Amino acid sequence: MTESGKPILYSYFRSSCSWRVRIALALKGIDYETVPINLIKDGGQQFSKDFQALNPMKQVPALKIDGITIHQSLAIIEYLEETRPTPRLLPQDPKKRASVRMISDLIAGGIQPLQNLSVLKQVGEEIQLTWAQNAITSGFNALEQILQSTAGIYCVGDEVTMADLCLVPQVANAERFKVDLTPYPTISSVNKRLLVLEAFQVSHPCRQPDTPTELRA
Structure with a gap:
């Protein structure tokens, strides 16, 4: 934490994992400071020794809070939920809570990692778009159901x-990779309702300290 006592979020504006945490911090009204980690500049600042x-x-996000540093977005969100439980992000009902964790894991473990920057670099530039589209479409077929x-x-x-x-954030990735969302009406309608909420707007990649000027809104 900073001298002011604020948590520090190490984040990249376009990182969907970072965006998840920014939404949680906004929903829970937690004031924090951002340290941008550019995943592209200088070969990727996440690879620096510091x-x-x-x-x-060597991934974002990382959150310094309460004297500890936490990596992995879902672990961060669960810690915030346990230490700052209002508003609740995990339902009290155990069946609904299991559904929330199932969906979160499906996206965070079954879709996003297959189309993130490190994987796309490995598959080669010529097939990156097709690879990402296939990964997202496969996951969205299950998620819609x-x-x-x-x-x-x-x-x-x-x-x-x-x-x-x-x-x-995953729908935003789908849009960035030009995935046709027509077959996913439930995903699209839920996403549309969420995007009007203030916490999702202030945490949006187009409104971050490290957002390039041409992408700001």
């Missing part, structure tokens, strides 16, 4: 949960 000492996985049984206003019922924090 950042590797902070997070040996699941949401048809769990969704109310949002992913699980009518309260914003951790699942929603994962959904919105």
Whole structure:
């Protein structure tokens, strides 16, 4: 934490994992400072010795809070939920809570890692777009089916949960990779309702300290 006592979020404006955490911080009203980590500049600032000492996985986000440093977006969100439980991001009902975790894991473990920057570099520039589209489409085929049984206003019922924090950044990734969202009406409608909420707007990649001028809104 800073001398002012604020948590420090190491983040990249376009990182969907960082965006999940920014939404959680905004929803819970936690004031924090951002340290931008540019994943492209200078070969990737996440590979610097200073950042590797902070997070040996060389990934964002990382959050310094309460005297500890936490990596991995879902672990960060769960810590915030346990230490600052209002508003609740995990339902009290154990069945709904399981659904939230299932959807969150599906996105964070089954879709996003297959189309993130480090993987795309490995597959080669000529097939990056097709690779990302296939990864997202495969995951969204399953996610659409699941949401048809769990969704109310949002992913699980009518309260914003951790699942929603994962959904919105992943839909943004789908749009960036030009995935046709027509076959996913439930995903699209839930995403649309979430994007009007203040916490999702202030945490948006187009409104971050490190957002390039041409991408600001």
